Amino acid sequence: MAFYSRVSGSVGMITLQNPPVNALSAAVRQGIVDTMHRALSEPEVKSVVICGQNGKFCGGADIREFGAKMTGPPLVPMVHLIEAASKPVVAAIEGIALGGGLELALSCHYRIAHSKARLGFPEVALGLLPGAGGTQRLPRLIGVPASLDLITTGRQVTAAEARQLGIVDEVTDLNAVDAAVKFAQSVADKSLDARRISTYPCPRPPDLDTIFERAMQQVRRSARGAIAPGTCVQAVHAAVTLPYAKGMERERELFSVLFNSGQARALQYYFFAQRAVSRWSTASGARWDTSKPRPVHKAAVIGLGTMGRGITVSLAQAGFSVVAVETQEKQLLEAKQAVSGMLERGAKRRGVPLAHDKIKYSCSVQAVADVDLVIEAVFEDMALKKTIFQQLSAICKPGALLCTNTSGLDIDELASQTQSPELVVGMHFFAPAHVMQLLEVVYGPRSCPEAVATAMQMGKKMGKVSVAVGNCRGFVGNRMLKLYLEQAFFLLEEGATPEQVDQVLEEFGFPMGVFKVSDLSGLDIGWKVRKADGLVLPAFTGTSARIRGGSRYSPLGDLLCEQGRFGQKTGKGWYQYDKPGGRVAKPDPWLFGFLEDYRAQHGLVARRIDHQEVLERCLYPLINEGFQILQDGIAAGPEDIDVIYVLGYGWPRHRGGPMFYASQVGLDKVVERLEHYQQIHPDVPGLQPCRLLRKLAAISNPAIHKWREVIQKPRSQL
Numbered sequence: 001m002a003f004y005s006r007v008s009g010s011v012g013m014i015t016l017q018n019p020p021v022n023a024l025s026a027a028v029r030q031g032i033v034d035t036m037h038r039a040l041s042e043p044e045v046k047s048v049v050i051c052g053q054n055g056k057f058c059g060g061a062d063i064r065e066f067g068a069k070m071t072g073p074p075l076v077p078m079v080h081l082i083e084a085a086s087k088p089v090v091a092a093i094e095g096i097a098l099g100g101g102l103e104l105a106l107s108c109h110y111r112i113a114h115s116k117a118r119l120g121f122p123e124v125a126l127g128l129l130p131g132a133g134g135t136q137r138l139p140r141l142i143g144v145p146a147s148l149d150l151i152t153t154g155r156q157v158t159a160a161e162a163r164q165l166g167i168v169d170e171v172t173d174l175n176a177v178d179a180a181v182k183f184a185q186s187v188a189d190k191s192l193d194a195r196r197i198s199t200y201p202c203p204r205p206p207d208l209d210t211i212f213e214r215a216m217q218q219v220r221r222s223a224r225g226a227i228a229p230g231t232c233v234q235a236v237h238a239a240v241t242l243p244y245a246k247g248m249e250r251e252r253e254l255f256s257v258l259f260n261s262g263q264a265r266a267l268q269y270y271f272f273a274q275r276a277v278s279r280w281s282t283a284s285g286a287r288w289d290t291s292k293p294r295p296v297h298k299a300a301v302i303g304l305g306t307m308g309r310g311i312t313v314s315l316a317q318a319g320f321s322v323v324a325v326e327t328q329e330k331q332l333l334e335a336k337q338a339v340s341g342m343l344e345r346g347a348k349r350r351g352v353p354l355a356h357d358k359i360k361y362s363c364s365v366q367a368v369a370d371v372d373l374v375i376e377a378v379f380e381d382m383a384l385k386k387t388i389f390q391q392l393s394a395i396c397k398p399g400a401l402l403c404t405n406t407s408g409l410d411i412d413e414l415a416s417q418t419q420s421p422e423l424v425v426g427m428h429f430f431a432p433a434h435v436m437q438l439l440e441v442v443y444g445p446r447s448c449p450e451a452v453a454t455a456m457q458m459g460k461k462m463g464k465v466s467v468a469v470g471n472c473r474g475f476v477g478n479r480m481l482k483l484y485l486e487q488a489f490f491l492l493e494e495g496a497t498p499e500q501v502d503q504v505l506e507e508f509g510f511p512m513g514v515f516k517v518s519d520l521s522g523l524d525i526g527w528k529v530r531k532a533d534g535l536v537l538p539a540f541t542g543t544s545a546r547i548r549g550g551s552r553y554s555p556l557g558d559l560l561c562e563q564g565r566f567g568q569k570t571g572k573g574w575y576q577y578d579k580p581g582g583r584v585a586k587p588d589p590w591l592f593g594f595l596e597d598y599r600a601q602h603g604l605v606a607r608r609i610d611h612q613e614v615l616e617r618c619l620y621p622l623i624n625e626g627f628q629i630l631q632d633g634i635a636a637g638p639e640d641i642d643v644i645y646v647l648g649y650g651w652p653r654h655r656g657g658p659m660f661y662a663s664q665v666g667l668d669k670v671v672e673r674l675e676h677y678q679q680i681h682p683d684v685p686g687l688q689p690c691r692l693l694r695k696l697a698a699i700s701n702p703a704i705h706k707w708r709e710v711i712q713k714p715r716s717q718l
């Protein structure tokens with residue numbers, strides 16, 4: 001709602017009241033319309049201030065209402081009512097003015113912002129455009145190039161930048177509402193003719209066509225198939241080429257297309273999913289709201305390779321004191337230099353003080369004796385990790401949390417090396433750890449709720465989105481990835497090329513296809529894991545060469561590694577590069593010959609594989625594994641899996657994540673296609689739909705938010 005009060009006799013004050021962000025729900029819109037009419041009808045009121053309760057102006061339209069039938073007064077007539085008012089209306093912007101909140105502010109005749117406020121149009125991230133006049137008013141106020149930047153990227157600006165751009169009239173360090181009241185009094189008798197933005201002519205720079213062409217190219221390059229950014233460009237174009245009223249009609253048309261799109265549904269689902277994962281629960285019933293995190297002031301990182309360095313930087317930047325340990329003096333010095341460089345670049349980019357003094361470097365693991373939490377980040381070698389956990393258990397003070405950055409090894413096996421297995425959890429960072437937003441927090445069967453809560457909170461303090469997952473090989477992300485990689489290898493055996501598979505995946509929206517990503521991360525990493533698992537056997541032919549544990553196995557990746565083709569770092573992998581460390585992937589004729597020889601050797605006949613099969617074979621087994629993970633209780637809900645895939649594995653956000661994507665395709669269709677491929681390739685693993693997937697498909701595709709009701713008691717119910 002919005003409530004009305006009178007300040008200093010002559011100022012009508014409208015306060016938006018809808019915690020936590022004063023979103024423009026039906027009740028708030030109704031409140032604004034009613035109180036505006038009241039302010040305009042009271043003869044003593046000479047000017048009006050609009051503000052938000054609890055230091056937040058407005059977070060925009062209420063996104064929760066988008067899925068339901070719209071009620072209450074629409075936004076567009078509401079902003080027109082404000083702009084057309086005969087008394088000056090001043091927006092007092094504290095905290096945030098985002099989306100519809102900024103559109104509300106732009107309909108006011110003046111805007112006063114607190115210096116800590118942030119303003120912007122984040123609609124594009126929800127698959128929308130600013131549809132309450134934002135695309136028509138902003139260009140009239142600040143010009144086309146700056147509007148295109150803000151509207152197509154969703155970038156939020158500080159009050160200072162907003163002042164510089166001309167979005168706000170004044171910035172204050174004091175109370176913005178008080179400042180707005182004073183301002184409103186000072187402009188009470190001023191003419192409003194020059195204050196209604198919709199009446200401004202839209203500036204037309206001479207190179208207008210070039211500006212729009214460039215903007216379109218830019219969004220095509222970065223949007224990866226998302227339709228909203230390009231549609232935002234079109235809407236701004238209408239502001240320049242059409243009179244305001246016609247521009248508004250065009251904005252509405254374009255908004256309507258986006259509003260009804262699957263992409264908008266996916267992005268809005270993802271918005272809430274990213275927030276839902278913080279309300280974690282474990283298979284044994286521990287929960288976010290009943291588990292208290294332990295205080296952590298000082299942390300340690302053991303092992304300063306690429307991951308350890310990134311984790312050290314993340315911890316220091318978040319304000320933790322860090323003990324960084326690497327046993328060899330030379331490696332320690334190298335790591336120190338690298339970490340310093342990363343901190344300097346980070347401080348410069350973010351405009352924050354350097355955090356060098358937060359870190360103490362040591363060659364001795366004894367240096368971690370007084371820390372509250374340790375993150376082990378050594379090689380992916382169970383024997384080595386076990387030794388370290390034994391040492392840590394003996395050295396660390398009682399109550400210290402012992403965490404591992406393993407990307408898939410058994411947390412419980414590590415916990416069993418310690419005196420306090422309940423204090424052991426996984427903190428699986430993604431490379432580069434100081435950049436990537438995702439953290440998988442892995443609880444073992446013995447991890448206590450406080451340990452999970454502490455790791456989750458640490459992640460949040462480091463600016464990560466933390467997702468709590470159970471302990472299994474590969475956890476959630478890498479467990480599902482295995483299925484995706486396997487299918488890609490099988491497709492090569494059957495006749496596809498790396499370029500073809502990658503092209504299909506990139507058209508779907510991944511920033512890079514599976515083979516390009518493998519080349520980037522290094523083919524030797526998976527090879528080492530497969531060797532440790534006993535999967536890499538000496539070369540021999542015959543059908544058994546491609547069978548492991550009774551299922552089909554492709555040794556293609558192993559064979560490439562045996563040739564020293566480790567990807568970008570060696571200049572050759574699934575593609576060729578101009579030099580070791582080169583970044584531009586080019587098709588490699590050697591590989592085509594190699595694949596032909598391989599197929600001939602194993603009696604395989606290459607066939608034509610179409611786009612649909614590549615996509616379905618790569619994605620549906622991965623999705624099926626996601627359902628298996630839910631069935632096993634490793635992830636609490638589909639949102640956890642989707643957030644992990646979007647933030648950690650490049651799944652296109654406008655497709656919501658693999659589980660949301662499955663819900664849109666139709667679970668019955670996913671089951672049908674998996675069964676189809678299973679019939680053709682009975683020996684291929686991962687094609688048999690799991691029980692939970694079948695069960696959900698059989699109860700006529702319930703909406704994704706209903707899945708938890710079916711999953712609730714994973715083991716007993718299924």
Ligand SMILES: CCCCCCCCCCCCC/C=C/C(=O)SCCNC(=O)CCNC(=O)[C@H](O)C(C)(C)COP(=O)(O)OP(=O)(O)OC[C@H]1O[C@@H](n2cnc3c(N)ncnc32)[C@H](O)[C@@H]1OP(=O)(O)O
Nearest residue numbers: 021023059060061062063064098099100122131132256275
């Ligand atoms: C059928 C055809 C139709 C034709 C149409 C005709 C024309 C119709 C015109 C309509 C035009 C509408 C145009 C306007 C569109 C919009 O305004 S879209 C919304 C734009 N705003 C945003 O995207 C802001 C999103 N929110 C945030 O970025 C952040 O939440 C924040 C505001 C910066 C606060 O961040 P933080 O403090 O970190 O808290 P959070 O955890 O993120 O959020 C706290 C809770 O608040 C919920 N929430 C936030 N914003 C909204 C919102 N806008 N609506 C509803 N709820 C919101 C958030 O979900 C959190 O709650 P929980 O999920 O319960 O944790």
